Amino acid sequence: MTAIEVSNLSKSYGDVQALRGVSFAVQEGELFGLIGPDGAGKTTLFRILTTLLLPSSGSATVESLDVVADYRRLRTLVGYMPGRFSLYPDLTVEENLQFFASLFGTTIREGYDLVAPVYSQIEPFRHRKAGKLSGGMKQKLALSCALIHKPRVLFLDEPTTGVDVVSRIEFWDMLQSLRQQGITILVSTPYMDEAQRCGRVALICDGRLLDIDTPEQIVLRTGQSTFEEAFIHLMSQQQ
Amino acid sequence: MKHTLPILIRKEVTQFRRNKVLPRIVVMMPLMLVLVLPLVTQMDVKNISVAFIDHDRSPLTLRMESHLAHSNYFRLCEPVGSFEEAEQMLDDGKVDLVVSIPEHFERHLTLGDPKPILLEANAVNATKGAQGMQYALQTIASAAMEKARGRGAAIGAEQLLTVENRYNPTGNYRHFMLPALMIVLLILVCCFLPLLNIMTEKEHGTIEQINVTPVGRLEFILAKLIPYWLLALVLLAVAMLLAWAVYGLLPAGAAALVFLAAFLFALCISGFAVTIANISDTMQQAIFVMFFFVMFFMLMSGLFTPIDSMPRWAQGITYAFPPRYVIDVFRSVYLKGTLFAELWFDFLMLTLLAVVFNLLATVTYKKQS
Amino acid sequence: MNVFASFVRKECIHILRDPRTMLIVLLMPVVLMMLFGFAISTEIKNINVAAVASRYTTDVRRDLTALEHNPYVTFKGMIREGEVDAALRSGRCSAVVLFGRDGKRHIVLDASNSSLSASAAIYLRSILTADASASALPVTTYMRHNPQLKSAYNFVPGVMGLIFILICALMTCVSVVREKESGTMEVLLVSPVRPVYVVLAKMIPYLVLSLFNLATILLLSHYVLEMPVAGNLSVLLILCTLYIVLSLFLGLFVSTLAQSQMVALLICAMVMLVPMMMLSGMMFPVENLPPVLKQLTFIVPARWFNDAIRKVMVEGLGFAAIWKELSILFAMALALFVASIKKFKDRLE
Numbered sequence: 023m024t025a026i027e028v029s030n031l032s033k034s035y036g037d038v039q040a041l042r043g044v045s046f047a048v049q050e051g052e053l054f055g056l057i058g059p060d061g062a063g064k065t066t067l068f069r070i071l072t073t074l075l076l077p078s079s080g081s082a083t084v085e086s087l088d089v090v091a092d093y094r095r096l097r098t099l100v101g102y103m104p105g106r107f108s109l110y111p112d113l114t115v116e117e118n119l120q121f122f123a124s125l126f127g128t129t130i131r132e133g134y135d136l137v138a139p140v141y142s143q144i145e146p147f148r149h150r151k152a153g154k155l156s157g158g159m160k161q162k163l164a165l166s167c168a169l170i171h172k173p174r175v176l177f178l179d180e181p182t183t184g185v186d187v188v189s190r191i192e193f194w195d196m197l198q199s200l201r202q203q204g205i206t207i208l209v210s211t212p213y214m215d216e217a218q219r220c221g222r223v224a225l226i227c228d229g230r231l232l233d234i235d236t237p238e239q240i241v242l243r244t245g246q247s248t249f250e251e252a253f254i255h256l257m258s259q260q261q
Numbered sequence: 262m263k264h265t266l267p268i269l270i271r272k273e274v275t276q277f278r279r280n281k282v283l284p285r286i287v288v289m290m291p292l293m294l295v296l297v298l299p300l301v302t303q304m305d306v307k308n309i310s311v312a313f314i315d316h317d318r319s320p321l322t323l324r325m326e327s328h329l330a331h332s333n334y335f336r337l338c339e340p341v342g343s344f345e346e347a348e349q350m351l352d353d354g355k356v357d358l359v360v361s362i363p364e365h366f367e368r369h370l371t372l373g374d375p376k377p378i379l380l381e382a383n384a385v386n387a388t389k390g391a392q393g394m395q396y397a398l399q400t401i402a403s404a405a406m407e408k409a410r411g412r413g414a415a416i417g418a419e420q421l422l423t424v425e426n427r428y429n430p431t432g433n434y435r436h437f438m439l440p441a442l443m444i445v446l447l448i449l450v451c452c453f454l455p456l457l458n459i460m461t462e463k464e465h466g467t468i469e470q471i472n473v474t475p476v477g478r479l480e481f482i483l484a485k486l487i488p489y490w491l492l493a494l495v496l497l498a499v500a501m502l503l504a505w506a507v508y509g510l511l512p513a514g515a516a517a518l519v520f521l522a523a524f525l526f527a528l529c530i531s532g533f534a535v536t537i538a539n540i541s542d543t544m545q546q547a548i549f550v551m552f553f554f555v556m557f558f559m560l561m562s563g564l565f566t567p568i569d570s571m572p573r574w575a576q577g578i579t580y581a582f583p584p585r586y587v588i589d590v591f592r593s594v595y596l597k598g599t600l601f602a603e604l605w606f607d608f609l610m611l612t613l614l615a616v617v618f619n620l621l622a623t624v625t626y627k628k629q630s
Numbered sequence: 631m632n633v634f635a636s637f638v639r640k641e642c643i644h645i646l647r648d649p650r651t652m653l654i655v656l657l658m659p660v661v662l663m664m665l666f667g668f669a670i671s672t673e674i675k676n677i678n679v680a681a682v683a684s685r686y687t688t689d690v691r692r693d694l695t696a697l698e699h700n701p702y703v704t705f706k707g708m709i710r711e712g713e714v715d716a717a718l719r720s721g722r723c724s725a726v727v728l729f730g731r732d733g734k735r736h737i738v739l740d741a742s743n744s745s746l747s748a749s750a751a752i753y754l755r756s757i758l759t760a761d762a763s764a765s766a767l768p769v770t771t772y773m774r775h776n777p778q779l780k781s782a783y784n785f786v787p788g789v790m791g792l793i794f795i796l797i798c799a800l801m802t803c804v805s806v807v808r809e810k811e812s813g814t815m816e817v818l819l820v821s822p823v824r825p826v827y828v829v830l831a832k833m834i835p836y837l838v839l840s841l842f843n844l845a846t847i848l849l850l851s852h853y854v855l856e857m858p859v860a861g862n863l864s865v866l867l868i869l870c871t872l873y874i875v876l877s878l879f880l881g882l883f884v885s886t887l888a889q890s891q892m893v894a895l896l897i898c899a900m901v902m903l904v905p906m907m908m909l910s911g912m913m914f915p916v917e918n919l920p921p922v923l924k925q926l927t928f929i930v931p932a933r934w935f936n937d938a939i940r941k942v943m944v945e946g947l948g949f950a951a952i953w954k955e956l957s958i959l960f961a962m963a964l965a966l967f968v969a970s971i972k973k974f975k976d977r978l979e
């Protein structure tokens with residue numbers, strides 16, 4: 023079954039075209055990567071899919087709900103972790119999680135099973151203020167907060183930017199285990215090495231999709247030796 | 262390394278120009294300051310509306326009525342029938358003062374056994390009530406005296422007393438307020454804007470990024486302050502030109518003294534702004550602390566009420582407030598043409614406070630990291 | 631309701647974790663009341679006066695003694711005739727009395743402060759013409775509502791008008807915009823909770839803080855400044871609560887317009903605080919304003935609050951006297967609320 027369906031989506035801010043006719047589909051339970059350099063249009067796409075922005079043209083559905091017409095119902099089903107650290111720095115770890123749980127009418131206890139693998143790692147610091155956490159711990163807390171209401175689809179916008187290598191590997195391990203629990207995950211990243219950990223990826227540049235496939239297939243098809251070279255090859259073709 | 266300061270300053274200027282709101286506010290400020298504020302800050306009591314109830318209607322009381330009607334201070338309202346009606350108008354705020362003259366007042370006065378004239382003022386605003394009452398008493402008395410003189414009575418001592426208004430002969434309160442209000446401009450540009458600027462960078466974490474680059478902290482802060490100092494002096498010049506164009510008001514003394522005081526004052530308050538920024542964590546906190554102090558400054562520095570009228574202990578506190586000195590310099594130079602030699606204390610204190618505030622800024626900056 | 635409660639809890643934590651701001655919010659009214667009550671007075675006192683005399687006749691000596699003993703005048707001693715201008719210009723004196731040989735007296739005033747010089751003229755005139763004045767004219771005077779001429783009657787209502795706007799409007803608007811700036815608003819929007827709900831929850835703690843401040847102001851005014859509430863206390867509370875809610879909505883409205891805290895604060899300061907202080911009649915009487923500005927005061931909420939609170943607190947009038955102000959304030963509050971709900975975006979743009 024299709025979890026996310028995007029067809030011919032465009033978005034412009036004044037003269038700037040952020041998205042130019044993007045189309046793709048993500049299956050339920052997939053870990054789908056959106057790979058592209060800064061300014062490629064990743065965040066705009068995420069914001070449209072999480073109902074924060076209206077598309078200029080085209081349409082998109084998440085869990086068969088239209089992102090424009092059914093935005094209220096959709097907001098109960100998705101989890102979203104924006105690119106910037108977006109928690110309250112003066113609230114403690116536990117208070118943050120509690121607050122986001124109550125936002126969705128649930129409690130930490132009810133959602134604990136799902137967040138346990140992530141949250142248990144920062145639980146020893148639950149009385150520490152979120153602003154005083156390290157980068158990796160902040161990301162884990164943000165992920166916990168995005169997961170606490172058991173969303174069906176999870177949107178993660180550059181979750182590993184600014185996080186150390188060890189934490190990044192841990193973070194991707196956690197995403198794999200979430201996927202196994204049936205959650206659809208759309209994740210964006212500017213790092214090519216992280217692309218290999220996704221089931222399928224879409225390569226995005228200048229608001230256009232260059233290719234959609236498994237990372238291995240993309241490397242094979244372009245005849246390059248690494249994914250990074252494949253991406254650069256596709257980009258130069260585009261121009 | 263030598264050229265980082267100009268680059269940093271250029272960055273600040275670009276950021277300022279790109280901001281949607283700031284440049285507009287900066288253009289609006291001198292206009293509002295010169296055109297609107299002086300119209301509002303009128304402390305002298307005028308337009309006191311008077312209900313005049315005359316049960317006598319003798320030549321004397323008619324003379325009193327015409328004196329009141331022709332005074333700059335009073336505005337006579339429609340004739341009122343009874344004292345009760347007038348009191349009701351007093352409560353409703355329709356009149357400020359009621360003058361009620363009993364029947365046969367003049368006749369009884371000449372017989373030496375008059376019933377008193379009744380004056381009642383709305384004294385919710387004590388100053389206005391008291392001053393209005395004073396003016397009214399003097400006006401009525403002068404009418405009585407004029408009448409008496411007409412009859413060949415002894416010339417009152419009144420005539421032997423002459424009053425000369427020096428420096429502001431027309432008694433224009435705006436000319437008094439306008440130079441002092443220019444410090445509002447300086448406070449906004451050299452105090453609030455740098456504070457908002459530094460706190461924005463602090464909250465966004467860009468300050469931490471700068472701290473790891475080889476850019477010196479002093480350079481970083483200086484680059485933030487220099488454009489505001491210049492902007493403040495330019496805006497001050499614009500406001501002074503506007504004051505000349507609109508009110509014909511030019512400094513009677515040396516304009517250079519005004520600029521010198523303004524610059525020293527800018528140093529004081531920008532140092533103060535950096536201090537507040539250093540000890541604050543959030544914008545909200547910084548702004549509230551600043552509001553608190555600026556309110557103190559504005560209320561206690563003689564801007565609206567004279568410092569001499571305050572009790573001794575309160576006057577002592579004002580010596581620590583830089584606006585006190587700059588207001589004095591602005592007003593003295595503008596209206597009285599006071600010389601540098603007569604203002605040395607103001608300049609000395611401004612310099613001293615500039616040093617103190619900037620030392621404070623340096624100390625708090627070091628503590629912070 | 632549970633969601634709402636946890637929002638309120640979150641906002642309370644924000645406030646409690648910033649003790650410095652809270653301290654200022656709670657201390658501000660106390661300091662302002664003390665300042666106006668004991669330090670600043672709009673009454674002109676301690677006018678510095680010097681005198682010039684060539685011959686000390688009985689008349690001159692009598693007048694000099696009168697100057698020395700007058701409570702409104704600080705006598706700075708005798709100076710020479712050539713020093714008059716320097717004394718005034720340097721600010722050492724505000725007035726100089728010159729006693730002439732022929733018994734004539736001349737007062738030279740530093741009229742740069744025309745309000746002070748007008749008062750000085752009145753004081754000096756009455757001192758120097760004491761026995762010859764028209765005191766023979768029989769006059770009875772009453773100072774209605776404020777026989778002791780306390781300035782508290784004027785400024786306490788003014789301080790209330792300022793404090794509530796400052797705390798309610800400024801703090802709510804900054805705290806909403808901070809969520810936009812830090813990115814948390816993005817997360818809040820992608821939740822089933824209606825964002826307006828989020829913002830309404832922000833108002834509760836500030837409402838409580840303001841009511842606490844109201845209590846402080848009333849207690850201080852009663853016990854320290856000896857100015858009890860003349861009218862009905864419940865009418866006063868209704869009026870103040872309405873004004874506080876109005877200020878909160880004002881903050882909410884500004885927060886829907888601004889994208890950054892800096893802009894929100896500048897809008898607040900330029901569009902709200904300055905007009906409030908200038909046009910509400912709390913410092914400068916409305917009737918002294920030029921006609922255009924007088925018209926403008928009709929849209930300033932603080933002006934209506936000021937009028938109404940004076941009637942209740944000082945003149946002791948009841949509900950009937952302020953229904954007009956109350957309904958105008960209510961209409962303003964409603965309009966601001968509707969406007970902000972309409973303006974509040976469910977999305978980022």
